[in-house]
Amino acid sequence: MARxxxxxxxxxxxxxxxxxxxxxxxxxxxxxxxxxxxELKTLAQDIRSEVQNMKNDEK
Known part of the structure; x- marks a missing residue:
């Protein structure tokens, strides 16, 4: 939630x-x-990548 x-x-x-x-x-x-x-665009992209990586690590 910090993000x-x-x-x-x-x-x-x-x-x-x-x-x-x-x-x-x-x-x-x-x-x-x-x-x-x-900056918001960059932050949003970083969050998207982080979420995708977390999803992929669960598999």
Missing amino acids: FDEVKNLIMSLEGDFDKFYNKQNQAAGTRVRKGMQ
């Missing part, structure tokens, strides 16, 4: 930048959102 907490924390840390970008058209916040979403 799930990492995902939640990352998403919550981006909330302010999402607001600044979409509601206040702050371009720098958009850059931070894109960077955070890339």
